Amino acid sequence: MGLVYKYNRLHLSMILGIECTAHTFGIGIVNNGKILANVKDMYKPEKGGIIPMDSANHHKEVAETVYQEALEEAEISEKDIDVIAISNAPGLAPCLLSGMHFAKEKARKLKIRIIPVNHCIAHLEIGQSLGAENPVLLYASGANTQIIAYSSGKYRVFGETLDSGIGNFIDTFARYCGIPFPGGPEIEKLALNGKYIELPYSIKGMDVSFSGMQTKMKQLYDKGEKLKDISYSMQEIAFAMLIEAAERALAHTGKKELVLGGGVACNARLQDMANIMCKERGAKYFCPDRSLLVDNGAMIAFTGEIMAKRDKKLLIHPDKLDISPRERTDDVKVSWK
Ligand code: AMP
Ligand code: MG
Secondary structure (H helix, E strand, O other): OOHHHHOOOOOOOEEEEOOOOEEEEEEEEEEOOOOEEEEEEOOOOOOOOOHHHHHHHHHHHHHHHHHHHHHHHHOOHHHHOOOEEEEOOOHHHHHHHHHHHHHHHHHHHHHOOOEEHHHHHHHHHHHHHHHHOOEEEEEOOOOOEEEEEEEOOEEHHHHHHHOOOHHHHHHHHHHOOOOOOOOOOHHHHOOOOOOOOOOOOOOOEEEOOOHHHHHHHHHHOOOOOOOOHHHHHHHHHHHHHHHHHHHHHHHOOOOOEEEEEEEHHOOHHHHHHHHHHHHHHHOEEEEHHHHHOOOHHHHHHHHHHHHHHHHHHHOOHHHHOOOOOOOOOHHHHOOOO
C-alpha cells in the first residue's frame, strides 16, 4: 500500500533533474526553488564533432557516478527524492534514450513519478532563479540558436537560425583552422587582439543565418587573413545579429527582461553586447552563472518543480515516459502557467 502511495505522492519538495540531450549528462537537485546540487560530466569527442552513439554510451557510463555525487552534494539520500524531472526533448535520440532508461530505472526503484521537461524551456525558466519573471531568452548554444518567450499560452520562437546553431558554426570554423572542439573559447581568446574586417551580416526579420559568413571566413583564412582578425570580426558581426534579433523580440513582445542561455552565452563579448542593449532600452539583463548557462541538470529540476507544482497531471508513471527528439519549443502544451 505504501509503495502505491509513493507513486501518487503529491508532496513534492525534492526534485531530481536529469539532463541528457546532447554531450552533457547532468544531475541537479532542487528543493523549493533552491539548487542543492548541480553535477555534470561532458562527453568530449577525440576529434571532430559529437558522435551521438558515443555520447549516449558516455551518458550510460557516467550516470551512476554523477547521480551519487549529486546526492552527496545535496546531502540527501535517494529515498528523499519525490520526483524525477528529465529532459526528454529535443535532442539526439541515442542520448535521450540513455537518459530515459536511467530515469525509468531510478523512478521504478524509488516508486516515484517522472516529469518530462523541454530542454529549451528549461534554459528560459532557470532565469527565474535570478529573479527574471517574464523574460525573452537568447538561447545561443552549439546546436540551438533561438529567441524564445512565453506569449499567449505558449513558449514561442520569435527568431532562430535558418541554418546552423551559432556554437556549431563557430566550432566548424575553428576545426577548419585546426582548433579542436569546442572551438568557441579559443576563438574568444584570439578575438581579444583582432581588428575589424567586413563579413556578411545576415538577418531576415528576426531569423539569422551563418552559412554565408562561414564560407567567407574560410576563404579569408585560406587567403592568409589573420585568424585573430577573422575571430574578432566574426564575434562582432554574428553576435550583433543575435542581439538585434533579441532586441526586436523585446520590442515586439513589450517584455522588459532578457535572459541568456547556452554555451555560447559564456562569451564575455556576447554578454557585454547584451548588457549594453538592455541598458539602452531600459530592460533588465540576466546572465546565469556559467554552471547554469551550459547544459545542466539543475535547470531541468528547477523547471520540473515549477511545472509539477502547478499541474500534477504532468507527473507520469515511469512506463509512460518517452522521448521527443524533434519537439519544437512551440509544440509544448503549457498547462502550468
Ligand atoms: P552548449 O551546446 O550549450 O553546451 O554549448 C556548447 C557550445 O558553446 C560549443 O559550440 C562551444 O564552442 C560554445 N562555447 C563555449 N564557450 C564559449 C565562448 N566562451 N565563446 C563562444 N562559444 C563558446
Ligand atoms: Mg542547451
